[in-house]
Amino acid sequence: MSDIRKRDEPVRCALLIVDLQRDFCEGGALAVEGGNDVARRVAVLAAEGDYECVVATRDWHVAPAGHFAEEGVAPDYRETWPVHCVAGTSGASLHPLIDELELDAVFDKGHHRAGYSGFEAVEHHTGETLGDWLARHRIDVVDVAGLATDFCVVATALDAVRLGFATRVLEAAVAGVSPDTTAEALQKMTAAGIDVVPEPVVRGSG
Numbered sequence: 001m002s003d004i005r006k007r008d009e010p011v012r013c014a015l016l017i018v019d020l021q022r023d024f025c026e027g028g029a030l031a032v033e034g035g036n037d038v039a040r041r042v043a044v045l046a047a048e049g050d051y052e053c054v055v056a057t058r059d060w061h062v063a064p065a066g067h068f069a070e071e072g073v074a075p076d077y078r079e080t081w082p083v084h085c086v087a088g089t090s091g092a093s094l095h096p097l098i099d100e101l102e103l104d105a106v107f108d109k110g111h112h113r114a115g116y117s118g119f120e121a122v123e124h125h126t127g128e129t130l131g132d133w134l135a136r137h138r139i140d141v142v143d144v145a146g147l148a149t150d151f152c153v154v155a156t157a158l159d160a161v162r163l164g165f166a167t168r169v170l171e172a173a174v175a176g177v178s179p180d181t182t183a184e185a186l187q188k189m190t191a192a193g194i195d196v197v198p199e200p201v202v203r204g205s206g
């Protein structure tokens with residue numbers, strides 16, 4: 001990427017907030033432990049980090065074939081889930097701390113399928129894909145934060161690196177559904193060349 005960039009052009013970094021929605025936070029239909037804490041940290045990061053753009057994805061289900069456990073059947077929390085993030089419901093809305101940020105764009109996914117990766121998402125007004133949007137804004141680096149580490153965060157980060165973005169996952173600004181799949185996800189991301197950074201980096205200091 002850097003070879004086609006003019007020598008003095010600064011690196012452009014986006015904060016990508018994955019599925020920080022009410023249903024994934026404490027009190028929601030599919031709460032991830034630590035979700036509210038993640039929202040607090042991400043809100044600070046979005047306000048204080050030196051990002052070219054801040055964008056968010058939302059899980060936005062209409063009829064996501066097989067993703068919700070059938071009525072009367074317990075979800076397995078790997079492939080089937082309690083009903084969550086139904087399009088237009090309050091559970092699908094962004095966490096209040098994220099909702100009050102000045103987001104540059106919001107992308108929805110999972111209308112008719114599971115839709116774990118944010119790169120399946122389209123901008124909710126224009127229909128532009130996340131990948132096209134980031135490319136059009138000449139983004140080089142994507143910092144990924146949000147929920148859940150072991151499902152949508154890992155899928156999104158792996159697609160980001162595949163698409164050629166330098167990709168970082170901010171470990172203090174993500175939380176997972178379960179410890180074993182979260183550990184697996186962190187390993188997979190590191191192996192794919194994603195930089196898993198323990199603390200959010202405050203940029204602009206050098």
Ligand code: VGL
Binds near residue numbers: 081116147152
């Ligand atoms: C997610 C489980 C089910 C996520 C979405 O956003 O990580 N996890 N659906």
